[in-house]
Amino acid sequence: MDGLKIADPFEKDNSATDTNCHSHLWIPKHLIHFIFVFWQTYFVFKYHKVVFNVQKFVLRFLLSHMAVANLCQWLKTIVDEIMEEERHRKLHSMTGHHSKRSDLPTILHVSFYSSEPENASINAYACKSIGGALLNYLSPCAIEYSLITGAIFYKMFAKIGQVQKESDRMEKSRRQNELTRGFSECHRSHRGLFVGLLMFMATIVAMALFFIFASRDNNLAHKTIPKNAMLIYHVTEISLLLIGFLTCIICYYRFRVLKFHDLSEEGAFDGNLLLIGLMGMVFYNMFLLVPAMETLNNDTEQSRLFAAKAALEIIQALVQVSLRQTFSWSFKVFFILEASRRCARTMEHVRKKPGRTLVVLLLIINLSMWVVNIFEVKRAGQKGLHKDYFGDIVWAIIINISLPLIIFFRFHSTVCLSDIWTHAYKFAHD
Incomplete structure (x- = not known):
């Protein structure tokens, strides 16, 4: 999803070369988020079964922060989706068109559009991109990802210091595998x-x-x-x-x-x-x-x-x-x-x-x-x-x-x- 948003400014129509579809921070913001998601996913895959038993206070603070950060990202994506649909509805009511959201780009900075309805319509349709058609389907996946990773970080937070319980669980799993081999x-x-x-x-x-x-x-x-x-x-x-x-x-x-x-x-x-x-x-x-x-x-x-x-x-x-x-x-x-x-x-x-x-x-x-x-x-x-x-x-x-x-x-x-x-x-x- 971040990849599509990063590529979005480069997919504008030729007629939109002089149109400001996004702010100057659009690419850096989504590039940083892409790096964050990549390293977070790597960390979760590698360490989600690890039981931490050192620096417990610091680790509890960090893991709880990561859990809350993912829940905030979940809520932010929901709010962005609602605001985006409302902006498109207002645009359609101004122009008299009823085009689908997938026909329009994902534009989070409407302030760059002209205040005139005619110019707003021209700018909106000039900023169309291929990636915008996929965002309808990727947004629920992004929200689901935030919910799952937040739950995993909470689970890691709850297991801090429980080394003996995890050792017993692994021993039980080993014996089960031997009996049903x-x-x-x-x-x-x-x-x-x-x-x-x-x-x-x-x-x-x-x-x-x-x-x-x-x-x-x-x-x-x-x-x-x-x-x-x-x-x-x-x-x-x-x-x-x-x-x-x-x-x-x-x-x-x-x-x-x-x-x-x-x-x-x-x-x-x-x-x-x-x-x-x-x-x-x-x-x-x-x-x-x-x-x-x-x-x-x-x-x-x-x-x-x-x-x-x-x-x-x-x-x-x-x-x-x-x-x-x-x-x-x-x-x-x-x-x-x-x-x-x-x-x-x-x-x-x-x-x-x-x-x-x-x-x-x-x-x-x-x-x-x-x-x-x-x-x-x-x-x-x-x-x-x-x-x-x-x-x-x-x-x-x-x-x-x-x-x-x-x-x-x-x-x-x-x-x-x-x-x-x-x-x-x-x-x-x-």
């Missing part, structure tokens, strides 16, 4: 893998059709995404959610025979991150559901599809994370958290691996929905029913706050399910 990594997961890959390829085809119909049929004079494109989007989402819902139920039933063990500190941390993403998921879909339900009486297909999609996504997310145990009415259990606490009870469980193929299928379903959320959700929600109901600014705030959390929820669910796929069929040693 005779089984291949993909044992009892091939069917779920191939069915999941088939669904993933179907999702990619549906995404391609969505963008083909959206670009071919889109009339810039209207405020709605083309009907065929929206139908493809909703059918894709609802199909993935239905299959994911059924897979969660069956997978939970198969996991009931495995043994419970105490939830590790790492598992509890992953669960807390998952709940953060779940809040964003419920937050977004509740705002989708309200205007869709209020317009159901108008007998519009778009309202019915949005209502079905929003309700089903809330149910699927809650079932994937929280599911009431059907065998005991005394408490509520969390599916991913509960599966993280499951382990093999006998060698028969190690050999048969009950539910493992379903875990792989659910993993790939979440991966497919993660891809859909990155490339389709923001464009499908840009115009029409919800903007008319909430207003441009409010809807921009809703979608820019919740969409990165939705993407994070799907991504982190995939990570948690991969851990379950790896560790649920080993013996735990207390």
Whole structure:
């Protein structure tokens, strides 16, 4: 993302040679941020498992600072996105055009534009760049990166001085690997893998059709995404959610025979991150559901599809994370958290691996929905029913706050399910 912004001043149209699209600090600012992200990523990859036991006060200060800095970067990106959409909306209202944001550059310094509407329009369109079309899709990834790295730094902060606990954990992992060494990594997961890959390829085809119909049929004079494109989007989402819902139920039933063990500190941390993403998921879909339900009486297909999609996504997310145990009415259990606490009870469980193929299928379903959320959700929600109901600014705030959390929820669910796929069929040693 920083690379595109650095290249943006060099991609101006020839007609914009005398136009100041960016400030003189534009390139140095994003170059410094690029170097910061590169070295931060290198540090996290190399030292995220290290337990520090020296200079504890200084390290706690530095790691807490890095965690807060990444959260501030997360909030800054959200604010920039909201301000950018509002600037484009005002520009369109001045010029009478309704072009997409992807047709305009990312311009954070509007003060360089002329105060005259005509000149502002000329300067804005003169500053178009190729990279601006990609920023819609990269911004949620940048926000997700800041959230993940902030969580990793907090985790490193919490483990400072806990050398003995980490040593015990590594010894348990070594003994587990010795007991299950005779089984291949993909044992009892091939069917779920191939069915999941088939669904993933179907999702990619549906995404391609969505963008083909959206670009071919889109009339810039209207405020709605083309009907065929929206139908493809909703059918894709609802199909993935239905299959994911059924897979969660069956997978939970198969996991009931495995043994419970105490939830590790790492598992509890992953669960807390998952709940953060779940809040964003419920937050977004509740705002989708309200205007869709209020317009159901108008007998519009778009309202019915949005209502079905929003309700089903809330149910699927809650079932994937929280599911009431059907065998005991005394408490509520969390599916991913509960599966993280499951382990093999006998060698028969190690050999048969009950539910493992379903875990792989659910993993790939979440991966497919993660891809859909990155490339389709923001464009499908840009115009029409919800903007008319909430207003441009409010809807921009809703979608820019919740969409990165939705993407994070799907991504982190995939990570948690991969851990379950790896560790649920080993013996735990207390």
